[in-house]
Amino acid sequence: MSDAKKPARDAKTASGTWSAEEKAAMRAHAKEQKAAAEKADGEAMALEAIAGMSEPDRSLAERIHAIVKTSAPSLAARTWYGMPAYAKDGKVICFFQAASKFKVRYATFGFQPDAALDDGEMWPTSFAVTELTPEVEARIAGLVKKAVG
Numbered sequence: 001m002s003d004a005k006k007p008a009r010d011a012k013t014a015s016g017t018w019s020a021e022e023k024a025a026m027r028a029h030a031k032e033q034k035a036a037a038e039k040a041d042g043e044a045m046a047l048e049a050i051a052g053m054s055e056p057d058r059s060l061a062e063r064i065h066a067i068v069k070t071s072a073p074s075l076a077a078r079t080w081y082g083m084p085a086y087a088k089d090g091k092v093i094c095f096f097q098a099a100s101k102f103k104v105r106y107a108t109f110g111f112q113p114d115a116a117l118d119d120g121e122m123w124p125t126s127f128a129v130t131e132l133t134p135e136v137e138a139r140i141a142g143l144v145k146k147a148v149g
Contacts, residue, residue: 064129094115108128
């Protein structure tokens with residue numbers, strides 16, 4: 001097969017191999033799939049993922065977990081590619097991604113397509129989080145409530 005006909009592997013590094021972070025995310029996803037099949041405790045898995053984070057990610061994730069659980073108690077905590085996530089009817093609505101997970105400069109709080117955040121022709125689906133001020137916490141709470149519908 002010529003190079004032009006080979007499927008693209010966008011997630012690969014320039015060397016053509018998966019990065020350590022990508023391999024870890026795939027292993028975490030496989031573990032999550034197995035846990036789901038075995039009806040494992042998603043809340044415990046999410047809290048374990050948070051506990052395994054280094055600072056300041058852990059503090060951000062702990063507070064965001066509390067905000068999500070208070071704002072939308074119907075969402076089920078679980079992990080998603082090793083990250084704390086919150087699902088409705090088995091579908092991830094929102095998630096926290098630690099900055100250290102992919103060695104980036106800020107953590108993110110994001111939403112999946114099943115979140116009811118539609119607002120016209122364009123709307124944000126993830127947010128950089130560097131500090132949780134009262135204003136930021138209120139904004140997250142409002143977005144989570146809206147996302148659940």
